[in-house]
Amino acid sequence: xxxxxxxxxxxxxxxxxxxxxxxxxxxxxxxxxxGMQLDFPPLxxxxxxxxxxxxxxxxxxxxxxxxxxxxxxxxxxxxKIRNKQxxxxxxxxxxxxxxxxxxxxxxxxxxxxxxxxxxxxLQKQNTSLFEQLRKLQALVQHSSAKTAAASTCVLVMVVSxxxxxxxxxxxxxxxxxxxxxxxxxxxxxxxxxxxxVS
Numbered sequence: 001x002x003x004x005x006x007x008x009x010x011x012x013x014x015x016x017x018x019x020x021x022x023x024x025x026x027x028x029x030x031x032x033x034x035g036m037q038l039d040f041p042p043l044x045x046x047x048x049x050x051x052x053x054x055x056x057x058x059x060x061x062x063x064x065x066x067x068x069x070x071x072x073x074x075x076x077x078x079x080k081i082r083n084k085q086x087x088x089x090x091x092x093x094x095x096x097x098x099x100x101x102x103x104x105x106x107x108x109x110x111x112x113x114x115x116x117x118x119x120x121x122l123q124k125q126n127t128s129l130f131e132q133l134r135k136l137q138a139l140v141q142h143s144s145a146k147t148a149a150a151s152t153c154v155l156v157m158v159v160s161x162x163x164x165x166x167x168x169x170x171x172x173x174x175x176x177x178x179x180x181x182x183x184x185x186x187x188x189x190x191x192x193x194x195x196x197v198s
Contacts, residue, residue, distance in 0.1 A: 040064050052077050
C-alpha cells in the first residue's frame with residue numbers, strides 16, 4: 001500500500017514537472033504524513049524493563065501505539081518485574097522479622113541466665129538460713145537441758161539446807177514433839193518453801 005502511494009506521489013511530481021507546475025504543494029503531503037508519525041507519544045520504559053527486554057531478546061517500538069502482541073510482551077515483562085520486586089520485599093520483611101526474633105531470643109536468654117543466677121543465690125541463702133536455724137534450735141535445747149539441770153541442783157541444795165537448819169529453827173525449851181508430828185511439820189515446810197522462793 002505505501003509503495004503504491006509513493007509511486008503515485010512520484011508520478012504526480014513528474015507529471016507536474018512535465019507540465020511546468022510547482023512541486024512544493026505536492027511534495028508537502030509526505031512531510032505532513034511524516035510529521036503525524038512524530039506526534040505519537042513515546043513509550044517510556046524503566047531501566048529494568050529495558051534490561052529484561054534485552055535479556056530476552058525482545059525489541060519493541062519506542063513510540064506508541066503497540067500491537068496486541070507487543071502489549072502482551074510488555075505486560076508479561078512488567079509482571080515479572082512486579083513479582084521479582086514482591087519477592088524481594090517479602091525476603092526483606094522476613095529478614096527484618098528474623099533479626100527482631102533473634103534479638104528477642106538474645107534478650108530472653110540473658111534474662112533467663114540472670115534469673116537462674118538469682119535462683120541459685122536464693123537457694124544458697126535458704127540453705128544458710130536453715131543451717132543457722134538448726135544451730136539455734138540445738139543451742140536452745142542445750143540451754144534448756146542445762147537450765148533444767150541447774151534448777152534440779154538448786155532444789156536439792158535448798159532441801160538439804162532446810163534439813164540442816166530445821167533443828168535450829170525449833171525453840172530450845174520447847175516440848176519435844178513426837179517423831180510422826182515432826183515428820184509432818186517438816187513435810188509441810190518443804191512444800192511451802194518452793195512457793196516462798198518463787
